[in-house]
Amino acid sequence: MFAIDMKRIGSIFGLGKRTIAVIDFDENSLKTAYAKVSKGALDDLIFSTKNIKSANDNDISEAIRIEFSEQKINPAVVLSIVPSHLVITKNIEIPSRDPGEIKEIISLQAGRHTPYSREEIIIDYVDIGAYKHNYTKVLLVIVPRNVIKRQFEIFRNAGIHLDKVLFAAESIGQFISKVSKSDARDFPVSVVHISEDFTDFTVIFKEKVMYFRNIPIGALHLTKEKEYYALRFTEEIKNSLEAYESDSIEKMPNRIILTGLIDEAMRLESSLNESLRIPVSNLFYLNFLPIGTRASSLEPLVRTRSFLHIIAPLLTFDNIKLGLIPEEIKLKRAFQEKSKDIIKAGIFIITIFVLICSLLISKVYFKNSYLKRLKTIYGPQSKEVLTLERDFTRIQVIKNVLSARGYSLEVLGELYIILPQNILLSDIKFDSQGKFSIKGIAKSMAAVFSFVEDMEKSDYFTDVKNRYTTKRKLETGDVADFEIVCLLSKKFN
Structure with missing residues (x-):
């Protein structure tokens, strides 16, 4: 196990604050990379490898559990790598530009491109771009369902939640595209990742995987029978370029970058430059990690085993589009997320x-x-x-x-002033609420109406009304009985 102090790395990859662990295992070895990711940088990186030859699935689960326990790894995100030789890729054209329709068409047609039935595979795809107005070029990524389910089962037995299974070629392509001088923006670039048992030939353009082919030749083959496998390796690279060109995917790559196990890459560089019409160079990924003076002590490990496929996802996690997850697990997680909400x-x-x-x-x-x-x-x-x-x-x-005392006399005085001489009052009433009424006899009805008008003009009376006026005869002549009601302007209390 080796630890690397990595300050100020990762800012170009747009990382958020999280801890990430990436695991890769096959029939021979278990590789682990773990990073504590702070804002825009990796605080530190740990990667290790263990021999698990002849181990069954329970042994692999136990080895992963022990590795996490010994290194005190408690990541927020756990990723696994699907072996590239088990991945089937196919470049196809979809007669649609709508993402929803593209997904449906791929789901229906994916079975045509594999020897498996639709229920036996897990599918994802890379949208390469528009083609002929109404068509879209895509790179299908197909993996047998039992391969992915096995990985989820191994991690579940280890007591670890597996978030996603990755297609390593995608993160390697993004990593190389960013750190190399030729960033694959104007022309496609071919990345050849040499590992122990296999080689991955990938064409990247604008940080997307355009084409992928797994070559069953690795460093172990190249060290045993160098001349034979070197020739075969060159032929496989030629075949890969020809297959890419025949599919009319994009422009031809203007450069080939060899990476992974750098010793084999350096030995192959000159022969490939002679055989191919494309410039070939090597890229030692360790040089792009700021590990300072410790680089020399780490080189023996990384020269015999490639860790690029598990380190690259740490730096490109936010940009990874492909996620090989069984549909039932997606539904379960969606239900769990809704329940949490x-x-x-x-x-x-x-x-x-x-x-x-x-x-x-x-x-x-x-x-x-x-x-x-x-x-x-x-x-x-x-x-x-x-x-x-x-x-x-x-x-x-x-x-x-006291305030009301004497007011009644004032009212009577006012009434006396305005009372005509031809009117005789027979009854005067008022109460504490200020209601005032008078009854009397007048020689004529006109005198009564004139009296009402005079009362209305007075400041002591308001709302003056003639309730009734009736005529009757006396011995002395005709008279008019009347009653007038009104309100006093000042309320009695």
Whole structure:
């Protein structure tokens, strides 16, 4: 196991704050890479390898569990790598530009491109780009379902939640595209990743995997029978380029980059340059990790085993599009996420309810406390307050009586002034509410109406009305009985 202190790395890859572990295993070895990712940089990196030859699935689960336990790895995200020789890729054209339709068409047609039935495979794809207006070029990525389910089962037995299974060629292509001087933006670039048992030939363009082919020749073959396998390797690279060209996917690559096990890459560079019409160079990925003076001590390990396929996802995780997850696990996770959202919403509502209740209870409590304090302070003075209140009420009554005293005389005086001589009053009434009525006898009805008008002009009377006027005969002549009602302008109390 080796540890690398990596400060200031990863800013060009747009990483967020998380911890990530990437695991790769086959029938011979178990490889682990773990990084603590802070804002825009990897704080540190740990990668290791273990021999698991002849191990069954339970042994692999136990080896992963022990590795996580010994290194105290507690990642937020766990990723696994699908072996590239088990991946089937196919470049096809889809007669649609709509992502939803593309997904449906791929799901229906994927079985045609594999010897498996639709139920036996897991499919994902890379959208390469538009073609002939209404067509879309895609790279199908197909993996047998039992391969992916086996990986999820191994991690479940290890007690570890596996988030996603990756297609390593995608993250390697993005990594090489970013760190190499030729960033594959104007022309496609071919990346040849040499590992122990296999070689992955990938064409990348604009940080997308355009073409992929697995070559069953690795460093172990090239070290045993160098001349034979070197020739075969060159032929396989030629065949891969010809297959890419025949599919009319994009422009031909303008450069081939050899990476992975760098010793074999350096030995093959000159022969490939002679045999191919494309410039060939090697890229030692360790040089692009700022590990300082420790690089020399790490080189023996990385020169015999390639760790690029498990380090690259740490740096490109946010940009990875492909995720090989069984549909039933996707549905289960979607259900779990919805359940979490419902629980969160319920907790939020209960919290708001509790806060509102607490606020109301606190208001009642503080008001009661304040009332008790007021009673404590002013309780002894309550008798005096009651006495003062009674006295004040009495004073108000007396004031009202005094203010109204003499007003009746003023009203009668006013009435005397405006009363015509040909009218005789027989009854005068008024109450404390200011209602005033008079009854009398007039020599004529005109005199009554004139009297009403004079009362209306007076400041003492309002709303003057003639309730009735009736004629009757006396020995002395005709007279008119009447009754006038009104309100006094000043209210009696």
